Amino acid sequence: MKTHPEHVVAPLCSRVIAAIAVLLSVGAGGVLAGTSSAAAADEPPVSWSVAPAGADGPDGRFSVEHEIEAGRSIDDFFAVRNLGGEAATFALSAADGFYNDNGRFDMLSSDRESVDSGTWIALPDSVTVAAGDTVVVPFTISVPGNAEPGDHAAGIAASVMSTSSGDGASVGIESRVGFRVMTRVAGELAPALSVGHVIADYRTSWNPLRPGDITVSFEVVNEGNTRLSLGGMVAIAGHETAFPASTDRAQDVLPGEGHVFTVEIDRVWPLFMFPGEVTVSPTVTTADGAMTTVAPSSASLFVWAMPWPQLLVLAGLALLVLALVWRRGRSKRRVDAMVSAAREEGRRERGSLITPNP
Incomplete structure (x- = not known):
């Protein structure tokens, strides 16, 4: 059993689909754990948190990660804590996970059907928690015998329904809080990626005494079977710019997914044209939690920089x-x-x- 080293709780976001809105608290770096609150118009607010746990209660993990052989299963636990002033019943669910355009881990909304590891998780339909109490809920991850080796992402969430009235209509709101469940199916790992859709643009400063800027965008697609943590360098016009920036978190990409990076290179004097290169240096987390590097992948680029x-x-x-x-x-x-x-x-x-x- 592995634990994820990161703990970042993201702000609550909401979405209304027809008469149902789904509220999902998403954590950065693949963590869905957090605290949320919801209330109907005439009901006291409900506030709760969800986190991985042991049989006796929360154990400090912020995500669940297991390596399991195909055809085998493993049992685990999570804790639902009611932070409100009255007892509440929470609906429990699991769904496939993914990284959204902002680089945050997310899970499919309740109106979308899971087809991967979200279907491997068995858990109760609901749990009732007294005010101020915490209930430990068991769940089981059962990997099919034909599951492909590599990383498979899902999320587990606890939710409540509330209503909001306006303009004479009532809207149902489902508020969810959860955490990430990463299952690595045992077998040969084959990390691979491609770099494409490279676009470079030079923005001219019309003050002839000031240099311009270069914007480079490109897409990195995970073509292997393991989650990749991406970073690298853009070299152009005598500048070497790292991505993500030192102030940003590393960007994870799941198998079959892609992520578009945008890199800004400031203060570049226009010298008609610049060749350059994008180099992506991914890392892979091994079963014991260590990070191993993967052979870098690169793509060339070219930009006109006319000194108009x-x-x-x-x-x-x-x-x-x-x-x-x-x-x-x-x-x-x-x-x-x-x-x-x-x-x-x-x-x-x-x-x-x-x-x-x-």
Whole structure:
């Protein structure tokens, strides 16, 4: 049994589908554990939390991770704590998991059908918890005999229904809180990925004394059978920029999923064109929790960086120089013409002063 090292609880989000809204608290880095509250218009609020547990209560895990052979099963527990002032009944469910566009782990909403490890989890339909009490709920993960080796993600959630009235209509709201369940089916791991849809764009600063910026976007697709933690480097225009940024968490991608990265490279002077390269260096978590590296994958890129502002300035300077040269030449020609006219006038005047001999 492994424990996930991260613990981040995300804010609550909501979605209304027809007359049912699904509220799912999603944790960063693959953790769905958290605390939520919900209340109907005329009912006291219900507040609760859900976390992995041992038989005696919460055990400090924030997600569940097991390696199980195909055709075998394993038992585990989670705890539902009622933080409200009255007893409450919580519906329990399991569903396939995925990483959303924001990089956070999520699980399928109740109106969508699971087809993978969300169907491997057996648990009670509901649990009733007294005010301020905690109930430990058992569940079983049963891996089919034909399950493919590798990582399979799901989530377990506890939910309550509430209603909200407005404009004469009542809307049912299902509020869910849960955690991630990662099942690794024993067998050969074959990590693989591809890098594609590489797009680079240079944004010109129309101030010729300021450099521009390059934006590089690309998609990394997990083509193997194990969860990958992605990171790497974009090298272009003499800059090497890491992704994700040092202030961001590592981005996990499940088998068959992809994630689009966007990398900003600041302060790049336009020098007509820049070749570059995207290098993705993934890591894989082994069964004992250690991280192992995978052979990097790379893709080339190219971007035009036309120095239009600088060219306009140079063109303006060239026109100014040409104008000054033309004006100087014109002035010189006028002076030369005036000097020639003066000389001619002088010769005529000297000729009129000469009297011929009789």
